[in-house]
Amino acid sequence: MTRIIALIILIIPGALAAYGVKLMRDMVFGILQPPFPFAWIQFLIGLLLFLAGLAFIAGFVLRRDRKRNKVQARFRVPAVKDQKGRDE
Secondary structure, three states: OHHHHHHHHHHHHHHHHHHHHHHHHHHHOOOOOOOOOOHHHHHHHHHHHHHHHHHHHHHHHHHHHHHOOOOOHHHOOOOOEOOOOOEO
16 A cells, blocks of 8 residues: 555656646747746746656655665765764
């Protein structure tokens, strides 16, 4: 059940990113979608949707890999030290 919920959580931003790519592509070919009055606004909204979806998926994967300790040293969260300097 947990994997299905995780899949649904990833499908929604993935679909928004795909729609953003579609909006940008339509602007390049001169196709104006109904809710947007200008092509440049359509492109900016598409770019925003694409970047937001990509950032969400990248953050999801990075968080999962950090929990499993499968990231490079520069992406690891530094260990928290107690008052005596020992790692917790």
